[in-house]
Amino acid sequence: MKRQVPAGRLGTPEEDALxxxxxxxxxxxxxxxxxxxxxxxxxxx
Structure with a gap:
């Protein structure tokens, strides 16, 4: 899945919280x- 996301990675819970x-x-x-x-x-x- 990470390869298909243009950002090249999945988001983190910390990023969601921020x-x-x-x-x-x-x-x-x-x-x-x-x-x-x-x-x-x-x-x-």
Missing amino acids: FALFLASDESGFFCGQAFPFSGGWAQR
Whole structure:
């Protein structure tokens, strides 16, 4: 599966947690009604 993902690796739980923290922070205040797929670039293939 890792060979098929353009990023060349799978995401880690820590990366998922950091993104969740970003979304919960004031820094993400401009994002509204968005979907953020965790695909490692799979959707861009």
